Amino acid sequence: MIEADVFRVLADPTRRALFEQLAVREMSVSDLKAASTISQPAVSQHLAALKGAGLVHERREGRFAYYRAAPQALAPLVEWVDRYRTFWPERVERLKDVLRRMDR
């Protein structure tokens, strides 16, 4: 099941940090490594996990591998949370405010 993968993969703070960076801009493995304290293999392993959950896309170019976030893959997570929105009216009001601001 994909929902389970998304939850499990995002449970790790290091992976969330990688995803957050890749949401800003596409980056290579060595770019990500440079911005981190963990080893290059650790970065590659995390990227493989993120990729497995569809949370990042890979673009190969020569010996470089460029990764970028694929926020659509967050859909299962959002849909899961949405099931409890019913019990959560004040949050809905805040969300409406956000959307209204986006319209302007």
Added chain:
Amino acid sequence: MIEADVFRVLADPTRRALFEQLAVREMSVSDLKAASTISQPAVSQHLAALKGAGLVHERREGRFAYYRAAPQALAPLVEWVDRYRTFWPERVERLKDVLRRMDR
């Protein structure tokens, strides 16, 4: 950090299942146990984890412990996801539809 706790605690499918049941209605530990295959201590341990992340509330009554979901605790998760909504226009449109339907 609380965001990290929420992610970590919800990463486990058994805990998500417990939370889902407790979102429907308040239940005692033995109620939850009866609806599950795992042992009573395992249920209690998962409930302790959920409670630690603020995801459930406990109400004691005699020898019974009644638990219910606290969906407000999902806020950090929603807020985290919201940061990537910018990159995700079609999802926003769907969400607007949902909110419009809720207004009627």
Added chain:
DNA sequence: CCGACTCATAAGCAATTGCTTATCTATATT
């Protein structure tokens, strides 16, 4: 007061996780 009941906690264990170092593959540079 005592046995039954509800739940939490303790201890132990196998499986999983996240990291490391070492190595391999592929591409680029000279």
Added chain:
DNA sequence: AATATAGATAAGCAATTGCTTATGAGTCGG
């Protein structure tokens, strides 16, 4: 062709996780 560079993969390891059984702490009914 030889060397360097980018990244993935393998193997090993300590820490964490999720479960189990055993037991403990309260609470209720006879």
